[in-house]
Amino acid sequence: MSWLPVPPTSEHQVSSRDQATGRVDRVVVKKAERRLYLMRGDQRLRSYPIALGFSPKGHKRREGDGRTPEGRYVIDWKNSASRFRKSLHLSYPNPADARRAAFRHQAPGGMIMIHGQPSGHRDAQPIEGDWTLGCIAVSNPAIEEIWSLTSTGVPIEILP
Template sequence: MRKNTMVIIGSLIVFFIVAFAIWRGFPPFQLHTDKFPGLLHEAAVQSQDIAVKIYKSERKLFLYANGEVIGIFKIALGFAPVNDKESEGDGKTPEGKFVICYINKQTPYVYFYGLNYPNAEDAERGLKQELISQEEYKQIAMAAKSGNIPLWKTPLGGEVGIHGGGTWWDWTQGCIAVSDADILTLKEYLKIGTPVEIFP
């Protein structure tokens, strides 16, 4: 009886460890750079032309150096992943062209790379829909032109970025999540001004 109890307890412990690992996106449940073995670190930080392309429907982030793909990473999206982001709290991940405008190294999700959402196009839509004022539109448009942090506290939403935390399901408020291990890889490449294009 005691032996059976120990087996059950042991099985439960293993189950919860595996479930937690899956949820956090730890190996072997993350997609690394199998198509480009060794190239990621050979390209290194010295590359002059780093860019990111994200394909929401594929749940993949492509890392480019000098126009060539050097890494592919599995991602999770906002809890309502279909279609473009429209407003604060809608759970959608925005689509369009952005740049990294903010880096937070003190976050529960290891690193946070903030995007300049809303951009000029989002601001124009927000103005037409009367979600933002003319002054807010001007401030967002100016920030988009300079690559600075836009107004994040408007009905359009904000504080969207790339961070760790795991990829098992679409769980964020609109951000792009990768595994904790992958955000540590990406931090060697991502910087202020890195272009990020997000496709449906």
């Protein structure tokens, strides 16, 4: 089962370097609000409008369903050579997601990212509506800022 993730070995701790540089200690996504929040403690540092998967209601159940997952994950790697303007990979599926999908004899999907607009998108405005395959899309200026303020290991909570 190659799609099973390697769970993080420890809970993310905000380093003194991250605190000094203004980096965030968690990300919160509120799907119903179509907003992504960068947080440090209980303080909202930044807020961005988002686009979700093309079928956004409910938790992602299987590959290809167009849903954006709900739950707790971490940013586990970054890709500056993405087919989108930068991307941050989320640790979906977690073990519970993988078990649920396996129980239904389905692949849970993967490659869930926070990313900017497609590389070929020349318009200054982001694509409207929910258009991703399950990812969280933001404007190109937003992904640049999110990229600079987050590091791998930062937890992300995706709420309905």
